[in-house]
């Protein structure tokens with residue numbers, strides 16, 4: 420039995436009629452840019468995220484870039500972030516005019532280490548970009564005081580974490596709720612995926628929301644009047660329509676991912692060479708990825724591929740070691756926990772439509788490899 424890493428067709432079959440109906444509304448109206456679907460989806464995502472405002476934009480990458488642009492970074496301004504993430508997290512810092520400062524991660528959750536953030540703060544630090552990696556939140560309650568003490572913006576890259584939450588002082592707080600701004604990606608493979616590119620920013624700050632709405636429209640809220648130079652970064656009405664049809668399923672999909680994660684955990688419990696993901700007890704994980712540490716990782720991957728089982732390594736080369744950032748002076752050894760994770764992690768198929776039989780195939784194949 421083959422088990423793909425992701426099976427978008429399986430989800431398509433369950434939402435097809437609802438999605439096509441909403442798309443047809445847009446098509447019949449012929450209102451493709453900034454139609455009413457945008458505000459409707461923004462309100463829905465703001466509600467989900469417990470925020471006062473949401474701003475749709477063209478991608479999860481632009482969702483990070485736009486709030487960074489609002490900071491008006493000057494050459495030499497530093498933005499502290501994790502190296503163990505998708506490229507966009509740091510590419511946007513560079514493209515907003517800042518210098519990424521990479522710090523190490525927590526070996527249990529793979530999320531940015533708050534102590535390492537504190538140690539990296541300098542007089543040039545302007546912001547912190549955290550990533551809720553694989554679908555579980557960073558300990559915001561440890562990072563917010565650092566940002567407040569030093570007057571830094573705190574951006575939550577929630578591309579992998581829409582609907583994830585964390586108990587802080589006894590209350591559930593959503594991904595995107597507590598930072599200066601939180602960001603989401605609707606890339607098709609994300610937990611809430613469009614049928615193309617899309618992104619969204621959430622914030623509690625009314626002035627920032629207004630600024631971001633301007634920045635996504637060439638810097639002018641009023642047509643043909645530009646207060647500043649912005650981007651063309653709108654969310655497409657058709658994509659918003661698709662997302663509105665899919666959003667009501669998100670909670671059940673996240674629960675389905677958690678159930679499958681628990682099933683993997685049980686399957687791997689007796690396999691010493693495989694370390695199941697650690698969920699911080701304060702977190703409700705949404706398992707965008709189910710990522711284990713595995714002995715002889717690359718050979719395991721080859722074994723799985725030979726059995727037609729999908730897997731991926733997120734991320735094989737951390738960002739501090741990317742050629743484009745060579746001038747920043749990092750080298751192998753700069754971030755040992757990150758570099759250890761790079762060599763050991765492997766993500767296995769996890770999606771709500773994954774069947775028990777498919778999961779048993781994955782668990783059985785991993786077991787066979789180490790036997």
Ligand SMILES: *Cc1c(COP(=O)(O)O)cnc(C)c1O
Nearest residue numbers: 478479480505507578604605606
């Ligand atoms: C997917 C992703 C992004 C970028 O989102 P796009 O919609 O592809 O631009 C940014 N950060 C992280 C952590 C991601 O996983």
